[in-house]
Amino acid sequence: MIKPHDIIKECAELALAGRGFNKTNPLVGAIVVKSDKVIASGYHRKFGKEHAEINALKEAGALASGADLYVTLEPCSQVGKTPPCCVEIVKSGIKRVFIGVVDPNPVNMGKGISHLLDNNIQVFLGFDEELCAAIIEDFTKSVLHKIPYFSVKIAQSLDGKIATSAGDSKWITNKSCREYVHYLRSISDAVLVGINTVINDDPFLNVRSLTDVPDPLKIVLDKDLRIPVESNLVKKSAEKLIIAAGNDINSIKRIILEDKGVTIIKCDVVDNKHINVIELSKALFKRNIMNVLIEGGSEVFGTFIDKDMVDKIYLFMAPIIIGGKESISSVGGRGVPLIKRAKVVDFLEIKSIEDNFLCTGKLKDYTHYVLEKTDELRNRCLRA
Numbered sequence: 001m002i003k004p005h006d007i008i009k010e011c012a013e014l015a016l017a018g019r020g021f022n023k024t025n026p027l028v029g030a031i032v033v034k035s036d037k038v039i040a041s042g043y044h045r046k047f048g049k050e051h052a053e054i055n056a057l058k059e060a061g062a063l064a065s066g067a068d069l070y071v072t073l074e075p076c077s078q079v080g081k082t083p084p085c086c087v088e089i090v091k092s093g094i095k096r097v098f099i100g101v102v103d104p105n106p107v108n109m110g111k112g113i114s115h116l117l118d119n120n121i122q123v124f125l126g127f128d129e130e131l132c133a134a135i136i137e138d139f140t141k142s143v144l145h146k147i148p149y150f151s152v153k154i155a156q157s158l159d160g161k162i163a164t165s166a167g168d169s170k171w172i173t174n175k176s177c178r179e180y181v182h183y184l185r186s187i188s189d190a191v192l193v194g195i196n197t198v199i200n201d202d203p204f205l206n207v208r209s210l211t212d213v214p215d216p217l218k219i220v221l222d223k224d225l226r227i228p229v230e231s232n233l234v235k236k237s238a239e240k241l242i243i244a245a246g247n248d249i250n251s252i253k254r255i256i257l258e259d260k261g262v263t264i265i266k267c268d269v270v271d272n273k274h275i276n277v278i279e280l281s282k283a284l285f286k287r288n289i290m291n292v293l294i295e296g297g298s299e300v301f302g303t304f305i306d307k308d309m310v311d312k313i314y315l316f317m318a319p320i321i322i323g324g325k326e327s328i329s330s331v332g333g334r335g336v337p338l339i340k341r342a343k344v345v346d347f348l349e350i351k352s353i354e355d356n357f358l359c360t361g362k363l364k365d366y367t368h369y370v371l372e373k374t375d376e377l378r379n380r381c382l383r384a
Contacts, residue, residue, distance in 0.1 A: 002036050004098045007070040008127040011100070014043040014052070015072050015135055019187035020213050021046045024290045026073055026139035028052040032060040032094075034067035051076065053085040057092045065093030072100040072132045074125075077111035086115040096122040099381075100132030101374045104140040104366075110377050117380070125381040129374055133367035138291040140366040141311065147281040149291040151188070151312040152301055153181060156330040157322045162298060165326035167200055173316045176353045181295075182207050184314060188293040190217035190242070190284070194300040195226050204232050205295070217242060217289065221275045221300060225249040225264075229256060238262050242284075244275045274303050281309065302333020305343060311366075313345060315359040 014029030025044055030052040032040040040063070042055025050058070053075050057064050075085035075097070089097065097116055102125070103109050116123050133140070138149035155173045156162050163169040171178065185191055191205045198220055206215045218233055223246040227234065233241050238261035245254075246269040254264055265283050268276040284292065294304060304310050315330075336342050345361035352358075 002033055004070065004124065004127050007031055007033060007038075008072060008098065008100050008132065010041075011070055011072045012128065012131050012135055014041055018044045018046075024139075024142060024288045026136040028071065028073045030056040030069060030071040032056050032064055032067050032069055034063060039063050039067065051085050054088055057088060057094075060092075066095050068096045068098065069094045070098045073136060074099050074101070074103040074108070074110075075112040075116070076103065077108050077115055084112075084115075086112040089116065090119045090121065094121060096124065098124045098127060100127050101129050101370050102377050104136070104370045104373065105143040109373060110380075113377065113380065123381045126374055126378050129371050130367060133370035133374075136370070137366045140370055142285065142290045144366070144369065147285050148189070148289050149311050150281075150294060150304060150309055151184070151291065151314060152294045152304065152310050153184060153314045153316070154301065154330045155181075155316040155318075157318055157320045159321045159323060160330050161322040161327045162296070162330045163328040164322055165324050167328075169201070172320065173318045174354055174356050177316045177356050177358065180353065180358070181316075182210055184293055185216050186210050186213040188216045188291050189289045190219050190292045192219040192221070192292050192294045192300070193296050195220055195222040196299070197296045198222075198227055198231055198233060202232050204236060206237070215240060216293070219244065219284070219292065221277075223269050223275055225253050225257075227257070229253075229260075234260060234262065244280045246275070274299075277303055277307055277309060298328050298330060298332040301331045302335070305331060306333040306335070311364045312362050313360065316353075317357045317359065319355055
């Protein structure tokens with residue numbers, strides 16, 4: 001006997017296959033079941049292309065008539081780059097729809113459900129809500145706040161250092177941890193670093209450990225436009241490079257970089273030291289950037305944390321001690337004056353990666369909004 005919760009879990013696993021390809025669209029998975037058998041499945045494969053429900057219905061074909069559709073997220077109801085999914089579901093002859101959570105977008109919330117109900121389709125809402133809400137957390141933040149979801153990746157020693165006093169940082173963590181970072185890049189729209197990281201390390205910020213996945217955009221905070229024209233980011237990734245610079249920059253160098261394909265976003269500079277990251281985040285959202293992985297360095301981490309803009313943290317820790325007053329601590333910035341004002345990391349998980357450790361946690365949680373709205377709309381639907 002098919003159990004809705006089991007099928008929704010499978011839908012969620014399908015949805016994750018779309019990571020790195022969907023830009024401002026949420027991750028969604030869908031499965032079609034008929035006579036207690038899975039007959040088709042689909043997920044949202046790429047931004048601007050068919051949604052999960054449509055891919056599943058296409059695979060099912062005529063067999064969709066009279067079948068059940070399971071989907072992690074409420075089917076969309078508005079015309080965008082593709083037709084509304086709820087309209088296509090009605091056309092397919094689907095009899096019942098099982099939905100994980102409602103659409104957190106206030107423009108669409110509940111409208112897809114209403115359309116299905118108005119067309120005599122039975123709707124069941126609320127299955128593995130925490131899981132379904134978690135996989136769209138970046139989407140939820142973006143539609144509610146109009147800025148990207150920011151994750152921080154830190155690789156440090158046991159004593160909280162990311163580099164020695166001489167600036168040496170290669171490599172603090174082991175190879176498996178570094179490969180995991182490539183995975184994190186692959187599921188991010190963009191990777192962000194400060195100009196000192198570019199000058200000191202000359203990174204590529206690409207995805208080398210995985211195949212058939214797109215490289216993320218690269219964002220550099222560089223208020224004075226110091227980035228070397230011969231850096232790897234300019235030479236190898238100019239078309240995917242965004243530089244956040246101050247308003248008073250060298251116009252000749254700007255022209256040289258833009259001629260190579262680099263995008264330059266002018267921002268205000270705070271205290272003559274830092275790019276205004278709040279202003280930058282709004283500009284990134286307007287460019288369809290939904291989630292950003294912040295990779296360094298210490299002052300960049302500190303700037304975003306001081307501004308209360310970090311949503312999630314990935315802390316890789318190696319069993320080494322660097323020591324020294326002049327070595328570089330993982331998080332700079334102003335910090336907090338009192339312990340009681342320290343940033344609290346919730347939902348903490350710790351796992352070993354060979355002889356290293358990965359600590360993940362959230363500084364902000366957006367799932368509660370989706371869970372509350374799902375609970376509010378549950379009474380309009382049937383009970384499974």
